Amino acid sequence: xxxxxxxxxxxxxxxxxxxxxxxxxxxxxxxxxxxxxxxxxxxxxxxxxxxxxxxxxxxxxxxxxxxxxxxxxxxxxxxxxxxxxxxxxxxxxxxxxxxxxxxxxxxxxxxxxxxxxxxxxxxxxxxxxxxxxxxxxxxxxxxxxxxxxxxxxxxxxxxxxxxxxxxxxxxxxxxxxxxxxxxxxxxxxxxxxxxxxxxxxxxxxxxxxxxxxxxxxxxxxxxxxxxxxxxxxxxxxxxxxxxxxxxxxxxxxxxxxxxxxxxxxxxxxxxxxxxxxxxxxxxxxxxxxxxxxxxxxxxxxxxxxxxxxxxxxxxxxxxxxxxxxxxxxxxxxxxxxxxxxxxxxxxxxxxxxxxxxxxxxxxxxxxxxxxxxxx
Amino acid sequence: xxxxxxxxxxxxxxxxxxxxxxxxxxxxxxxxxxxxxxxxxxxxxxxxxxxxxxxxxxxxxxxxxxxxxxxxxxxxxxxxxxxxxxxxxxxxxxxxxxxxxxxxxxxxxxxxxxxxxxxxxxxxxxxxxxxxxxxxxxxxxxxxxxxxxxxxxxxxxxxxxxxxxxxxxxxxxxxxxxxxxxxxxxxxxxxxxxxxxxxxxxxxxxxxxxxxxxxxxxxxxxxxxxxxxxxxxxxxxxxxxxxxxxxxxxxxxxxxxxxxxxxxxxxxxxxxxxxxxxxxxxxxxxxxxxxxxxxxxxxxxxxxxxxxxxxxxxxxxxxxxxxxxxxxxxxxxxxxxxxxxxxxxxxxxxxxxxxxxxxxxxxxxxxxxxxxxxxxxxxxxxxxxxxxxxxxxxxxxxxxxxxxxxxxxxxxxxxxxxxxxxxxxxxxxxxxxxxxxxxxxxxxxxxxxxxxxxxxxxxxxxxxxxxxxxxxxxxxxxxxxxxxxxxxxxxxxxxxxxxxxxx
Numbered sequence: 001x002x003x004x005x006x007x008x009x010x011x012x013x014x015x016x017x018x019x020x021x022x023x024x025x026x027x028x029x030x031x032x033x034x035x036x037x038x039x040x041x042x043x044x045x046x047x048x049x050x051x052x053x054x055x056x057x058x059x060x061x062x063x064x065x066x067x068x069x070x071x072x073x074x075x076x077x078x079x080x081x082x083x084x085x086x087x088x089x090x091x092x093x094x095x096x097x098x099x100x101x102x103x104x105x106x107x108x109x110x111x112x113x114x115x116x117x118x119x120x121x122x123x124x125x126x127x128x129x130x131x132x133x134x135x136x137x138x139x140x141x142x143x144x145x146x147x148x149x150x151x152x153x154x155x156x157x158x159x160x161x162x163x164x165x166x167x168x169x170x171x172x173x174x175x176x177x178x179x180x181x182x183x184x185x186x187x188x189x190x191x192x193x194x195x196x197x198x199x200x201x202x203x204x205x206x207x208x209x210x211x212x213x214x215x216x217x218x219x220x221x222x223x224x225x226x227x228x229x230x231x232x233x234x235x236x237x238x239x240x241x242x243x244x245x246x247x248x249x250x251x252x253x254x255x256x257x258x259x260x261x262x263x264x265x266x267x268x269x270x271x272x273x274x275x276x277x278x279x280x281x282x283x284x285x286x287x288x289x290x291x292x293x294x295x296x297x298x299x300x301x302x303x304x305x306x307x308x309x310x311x312x313x314x315x316x317x318x319x320x321x322x323x324x325x326x327x328x329x330x331x332x333x334x335x336x337x338x339x340x341x342x343x344x345x346x347x348x349x350x351x352x353x354x355x356x357x358x359x360x361x362x363x364x365x366x367x368x369x370x371x372x373x374x375x
Numbered sequence: 376x377x378x379x380x381x382x383x384x385x386x387x388x389x390x391x392x393x394x395x396x397x398x399x400x401x402x403x404x405x406x407x408x409x410x411x412x413x414x415x416x417x418x419x420x421x422x423x424x425x426x427x428x429x430x431x432x433x434x435x436x437x438x439x440x441x442x443x444x445x446x447x448x449x450x451x452x453x454x455x456x457x458x459x460x461x462x463x464x465x466x467x468x469x470x471x472x473x474x475x476x477x478x479x480x481x482x483x484x485x486x487x488x489x490x491x492x493x494x495x496x497x498x499x500x501x502x503x504x505x506x507x508x509x510x511x512x513x514x515x516x517x518x519x520x521x522x523x524x525x526x527x528x529x530x531x532x533x534x535x536x537x538x539x540x541x542x543x544x545x546x547x548x549x550x551x552x553x554x555x556x557x558x559x560x561x562x563x564x565x566x567x568x569x570x571x572x573x574x575x576x577x578x579x580x581x582x583x584x585x586x587x588x589x590x591x592x593x594x595x596x597x598x599x600x601x602x603x604x605x606x607x608x609x610x611x612x613x614x615x616x617x618x619x620x621x622x623x624x625x626x627x628x629x630x631x632x633x634x635x636x637x638x639x640x641x642x643x644x645x646x647x648x649x650x651x652x653x654x655x656x657x658x659x660x661x662x663x664x665x666x667x668x669x670x671x672x673x674x675x676x677x678x679x680x681x682x683x684x685x686x687x688x689x690x691x692x693x694x695x696x697x698x699x700x701x702x703x704x705x706x707x708x709x710x711x712x713x714x715x716x717x718x719x720x721x722x723x724x725x726x727x728x729x730x731x732x733x734x735x736x737x738x739x740x741x742x743x744x745x746x747x748x749x750x751x752x753x754x755x756x757x758x759x760x761x762x763x764x765x766x767x768x769x770x771x772x773x774x775x776x777x778x779x780x781x782x783x784x785x786x787x788x789x790x791x792x793x794x795x796x797x798x799x800x801x802x803x804x805x806x807x808x809x810x811x812x813x814x815x816x817x818x819x820x821x822x823x824x825x826x827x828x829x830x831x832x833x834x835x836x837x838x839x840x841x842x843x844x845x846x847x848x849x850x851x852x853x854x855x856x857x858x859x860x861x862x863x864x865x866x867x868x869x870x871x872x873x874x875x876x877x878x
Contacts, residue, residue, distance in 0.1 A: 231728060232717060233726060239703055239706065239710065243704065245699050247703070249700040252714065
């Protein structure tokens, strides 16, 4: 009995799923060390830089005062964490309705475009312009996401294909708008003008884009956790995803839940676009790189589609990326090793059970299976 | 001369992780060259036994003995190596491959990794001739009839060296001519020393095809013997069993107004299941039992009735396959039980679920229906079938349906829980709801129903008054041997003649 309660307490503090994720991360980090050892003269040092490189450093300057160093690198970790958190949530919500929507990229582009276009067109006081631009960005992303949902619901169009195609359309629309209608004639390359200073976030850390949007990440996590756990809409989304036949049979509005899940995911991706436009870049270049949306997918996978795990997963992902840059800069190991490491973590986390324990016996049996012998 | 039987089962038992005891101490002996019929109703445990024989499931206790040696099958490969072959009802073939390539698929004659097509054709041709299963090795599998596909399935098993064949209800999908041809081929095989286990729910198969038979009911062997000494009436009694005494107290019928009216429901699908002009009424305070061999349109009827608009209130449905659409197995008990009622003001307000009342409701249902569960947060999929079904019923009843369509409400449920579920249905009847009870369990139909109809090939084969109804007479209607002309189950439809014809 005591053993049982001890076990229950342990499960409560560290649920089995979280234990497995932690185990997968540990195995992947160990594998990274092994990999680095194959290519590096000083593997341990490179590995430690990978893990600790993003940390800011406290150093005594020549004048005897203490200064934080490497804050910019730490700032990029935070910037990436905000983006990845929002994009991870943007993938997570549709996934909970069993919709593999891959449209976060396009929604991010349209959100950034809508936010910046609003900021340029209406240079009002900052306290009003910023929230309105934020709403415009979320609305644009939400409508784009909802469009894929409506196509799925009304026409049965596969959401994966549709959202990928909608990405292409959104990105080309973005490029058209930036290079033709919003272009700053004074800039040497196709980009929008800078947003007016009143309509952007002041940095909290000098020379970085870390601003008050830092609060948006935990707030968004909280909002999504409440949405899924406490509202009727979230309930409809969860049931429709967990057991569609059951949801239909019980009379739940499955189609609406699908559309709403994709629209809400789109709104969050639009918010990430707002963050990119208003907090990080302050202007939009035509060659903004696509692909961030897919990293959101990986973050959602890493978090096993649990909202409360998203923040940690995003931080881990951003940390590895910054650590990889640090490692590349100060050792002989290329940053690509980090991509291998990321892939390893994802594969290990996604593995439903680890094969070498489960079915080894049967594989042996199959190898011994005889060829054809006729009766 | 080998005196030990080809196959012997000793006290074989299987309990599934959800607690269902599917096989309970099965003993069986099968000699070389014997055709042994395994007969019983749906859910009697036939499939479970075959799965264990083929290594798809592992017995909880007891042993499988082949030629006097106890064996253990962890996977079908082990069973194949021991000479056991399974021929499923629907043989899976590659339609664009020839018969020969389908037969050798997975065990192709090869040299240096290259297929030897000529050798494959020759081997299949020889095998077909020797076993008396006439088939053209070059015909495309996609062009074969169902009966021919089953022959390919048998050839596949023989090609892999099987001399103990398990056939899963081969006659059920065949016409009489094809079935006859298949059975003649089986007899010829048996004469060459192949042993056959023939799973069936047709009494005629036992009498005409098999040497010996074993009757399963509720996972136990209730009878075994020589087919020569068996009679149709005797077998029917053994298969169906007698009603469990003591019966549940049933209040006298107080039939009210007709709540649900269905006229000439007709539906065709791609498969054999259809509905063919079914007319029925359900009145307040009565239970209308739908009997019939499974696959005669019950599923379509349940869905059609659940989609109808009754005179007042709603139709509630207990789905036939609870893991598919009766519960969301990965979600909590609380999430499951509110699915029909979560929009009510008592459970949600302005789009926010009210956690405390939701939990309280789940707790109340768990207590009320005597569900063995840890609490509202436990995933419902972790419960046993009976406990899950109690919560399905609790959820459906919470919506206050005026008409309830209960499809196989006690399937796979242990006896105590089944009794509790039946009592709930009777309580609902006493509360003036109308109930349609669709069940493969004749005892249940007879115990609860005020009126009974038999469904055969999508049409109503007979309409009966519930009290005093005899299971053996219903069996005649269920197999299509008897039929009431223009039968319907409207409130004023005539009942079929209740007299039993001499066999």
